[in-house]
Amino acid sequence: MAQLPIKCPSCQNTLEVSELSCANCETKISGNYALPALMQLSIEDQEFILEFVLTGGSLKKMAIKLGKSYPTVRNKLDDIIEQLNSK
Amino acid sequence: MKKILFQPFENYSEKKLVLIGILVTLLGSFIAYLFQARFDGVLDVHFVENLELHHLFLDNSINIISLSLLLFISGKIVNKKTRLIDVFNASLIARLPYYLISFANINGYMGSLSQRLLNFTTEKPELLPIEGTDLIIILIFAFLSLILLIYYLYLLYKGYQVATNAKGALPIILFIVAILFAEGISKYIIYLIH
Numbered sequence: 684m685a686q687l688p689i690k691c692p693s694c695q696n697t698l699e700v701s702e703l704s705c706a707n708c709e710t711k712i713s714g715n716y717a718l719p720a721l722m723q724l725s726i727e728d729q730e731f732i733l734e735f736v737l738t739g740g741s742l743k744k745m746a747i748k749l750g751k752s753y754p755t756v757r758n759k760l761d762d763i764i765e766q767l768n769s770k
Numbered sequence: 771m772k773k774i775l776f777q778p779f780e781n782y783s784e785k786k787l788v789l790i791g792i793l794v795t796l797l798g799s800f801i802a803y804l805f806q807a808r809f810d811g812v813l814d815v816h817f818v819e820n821l822e823l824h825h826l827f828l829d830n831s832i833n834i835i836s837l838s839l840l841l842f843i844s845g846k847i848v849n850k851k852t853r854l855i856d857v858f859n860a861s862l863i864a865r866l867p868y869y870l871i872s873f874a875n876i877n878g879y880m881g882s883l884s885q886r887l888l889n890f891t892t893e894k895p896e897l898l899p900i901e902g903t904d905l906i907i908i909l910i911f912a913f914l915s916l917i918l919l920i921y922y923l924y925l926l927y928k929g930y931q932v933a934t935n936a937k938g939a940l941p942i943i944l945f946i947v948a949i950l951f952a953e954g955i956s957k958y959i960i961y962l963i964h
Contacts, residue, residue: 746783754856755780758935761851 689723697723720770728763735760778863778925779932784855791862795834798869799826806881807872811957812837812949813919815871817881829960830865836956837861837926837949844948845934848941852934860929868922874911883908923949 691698700716721729738744746756773781802809803823808816812833838858845852874880883904900908930936930945 750781752780752783752787752932754853754932754935757851758932761935 686726687722689718720767723770724763724766728766731759731763777928779856779860779929784859787859787863788855791859791866794866794869795830795862796827798866798872799823799830801869802826802830802872805872805875806878807875809833809868810960812953814953814957815868815915817875817878817884819878819881825964828963832959832963833952833956834858834861834865836952836959840948840952840955841926841930841933841945844941844944845930847944848934848936856933857930860926860933864922864925864929867918867925871915871918874915879907880911 689698690696697718700718702711702713703716704711721732724732734748735742735745738748742753742756742760745751746753749756778787800823801807803821803826806817806819806821808818808821808825809829810816838854838861841857841861842852842854845857883900886900926949927942927945930941934941936942936945
């Protein structure tokens with residue numbers, strides 16, 4: 684599946700959703716909708732959050748699953764929290 | 771291989787790092803005993819005579835503990851989530867390559883060369899106690915020691931960076947201050963004990 688672009692290729696501003704469509708009946712909805720904060724993260728960070736939720740929020744389990752050390756995983760989570768707080 | 775040599779703190783669990791670190795530190799201390807190399811300070815190594823095995827273990831323990839505690843205090847200033855085990859691992863693992871310096875004193879060569887140089891006085895410069903070959907060996911030794919010292923500090927900073935999630939200039943300054951204090955404290959304690 685194509686990667687969802689979150690930044691404008693011309694000015695680097697955060698993109699908004701202006702059209703949604705139904706794949707079944709092809710109904711289209713137009714408007715201006717802000718992307719949710721999680722959707723504004725990079726795909727890698729979104730996957731990290733998903734894994735974090737799926738492991739029940741355990742950084743130790745995440746570290747084992749990703750083959751990384753505990754502080755590396757904790758730092759990654761802290762960086763994502765910082766990004767989300769700045770949005 | 772790149773992970774082991776340059777990013778050990780990112781990719782290995784703390785248990786694995788502690789185990790490898792302690793085993794290689796014991797081995798490094800034993801090698802230092804065989805070649806009479808003394809690590810009498812966080813950044814120091816000297817070739818001396820009549821060393822006993824317990825001196826080496828004690829010196830290295832003091833070095834690792836001083837470094838861990840000072841880096842832990844500095845790490846807590848950078849990031850409250852810093853754990854002692856992570857800075858301890860950084861101090862333990864970063865020193866491992868540094869123990870290789872001991873090999874320079876095979877047959878007591880480097881120790882006696884240093885002693886001859888120390889005994890030399892400028893009053894009679896024609897009696898310079900080293901020959902051309904010795905000079906080349908000293909230069910090679912100095913170069914390799916410098917590489918090992920840089921690698922030691924590189925690993926130490928990498929470990930500190932992972933432990934504290936360090937970013938920007940402040941952690942670098944605190945890291946340098948911590949090392950300088952650790953050097954002073956470790957040297958003082960080792961001097962007091964022996």
